[in-house]
Amino acid sequence: MTLAADPAALPAPSSERALVVGATGYVGRALVRELCARGVAVLAHGRAESPRLARLRGPFADLGAEVVTTDFDREALALLLTSRAVTHVFLCLGTTLRRSLGRGAGGRRDTYESVDLALSSLVIGAAVDSGLAPRVVLLSTAGARAASRWRYFAVRGRLEQVLMDSPLPWTIARPGHITGPDRDEWRPLERLSAMITDWTLLWLAVLGMQILRERYRPIGAGELAKALAQHGFDPHSVRKILPGERLRDFP
Ligand SMILES: NC(=O)c1ccc[n+]([C@@H]2O[C@H](COP(=O)([O-])OP(=O)(O)OC[C@H]3O[C@@H](n4cnc5c(N)ncnc54)[C@H](OP(=O)(O)O)[C@@H]3O)[C@@H](O)[C@H]2O)c1
Structure with a gap:
């Protein structure tokens, strides 16, 4: 897996420290690379049992990112945020329809409710408990709406509401399909759609x-990661929901 940043584009290191939750995913990996290239100190969070994490440890280390596998436990994550003085949390985790129909680790079944909503809400709660009021950037989706009759969009809408109801400074990104030839998972239905x-x-x-x-x-x-990194540090994007047209064409 190649994640090398362009050294010519590296700015001076900053005092910002970002926790990327879901760092092993398609967007998470691109975001780790983008933030590192911008000189942000990055904590790349993956679950300890992640099938992808073992392959990514080396590439993340090469970028200068630190891998953390703190349990999805509110207290433990709050302690991580406080002890590492995290200023930004990027939420990029979520399950897929295919995974939700199968069996996860230990026979547990992942669902949009148990992963997208519950785990992301837990991280938001930990961010509140940390007392640092970090900026939280949520990767949501076009069509997110709590009242939607489509389960995925309803869950995403409920998650957005959890974040908006929190006392934290937030930014929500709502892209359409996220896809590209560099995705390491074969998702024929997603590509077709x-x-x-x-x-x-x-x-x-x-x-x-x-x-x-x-x-x-x-x-x-890659394009989405640039937008998330750009908006995530832009004070004008606090308390903003960003539709797809505001996520394009960042240098
Ligand atoms: N795909 C699209 O077209 C699209 C469009 C709009 C919005 N979105 C949203 O964008 C988000 C990220 O998309 P993506 O393409 O980067 O997804 P992805 O490649 O599937 O990555 C998902 C991330 O969530 C983690 N995760 C999944 N199940 C988990 C669990 N049970 N416990 C802890 N972590 C878990 C994965 O960890 P592992 O690597 O360990 O599995 C991975 O880091 C998704 O939440 C999705 O809802 C997607």
Whole structure:
């Protein structure tokens, strides 16, 4: 797995320290690389039993990121945040429909409720308990709405509400499909759906609805990571929900 940052683009180190939760995922990995390239001290969080973590330890170390595997325990995570003076928390974790239909470690079944909602809410609670009021950047999705009849979008809407109801400074990103040739997992349905969406939006743009295309067309992890890193440190993005068109074209 290659994660090398472009050394020419490396700025001076800053006093910011970011915890990336879900660092082993497609977006999480790109975000670790992007934050390291920006000179941010990064704690890359993965679950100890993560199948991907063993492969990523070396590449993360090469980038200068520190791997942490603190349990999803509110007290333990609050202690981690406090002891490491974390200023930013990026929430990039979530399960997939396929995983939710199978069996996870120890026969446990992961669901959108048990992973996307419960674990992310636990981290938000730990951030509150830390007393440091770190900025929390949530990777959500276009279509997130607590009242949605689609379970995934309803869970994402409920999670957004947990964050918005917290006393923390927050930013929520709502991309459409996240996909690209560099994804290490084969997700044929996701790719197919992204292609259909892309083509449909192209025609809508030809018909004058360019804004819909910018909002919903698929985005790669690298481009999204740049947007998350940029908005995550921008004071103007506090308490903002960012649709797809605000997540594109960052240098
Ligand atoms: N894919 C899309 O088109 C799309 C669109 C909009 C929003 N999103 C949202 O964006 C988020 C990140 O997307 P992605 O493509 O980077 O996802 P991904 O590659 O599947 O990564 C998900 C991350 O969550 C972690 N995770 C999964 N189950 C876990 C569990 N039971 N306990 C602890 N950690 C767990 C994974 O850890 P392991 O590596 O250890 O499994 C990984 O770090 C997802 O939550 C998704 O809802 C996705």
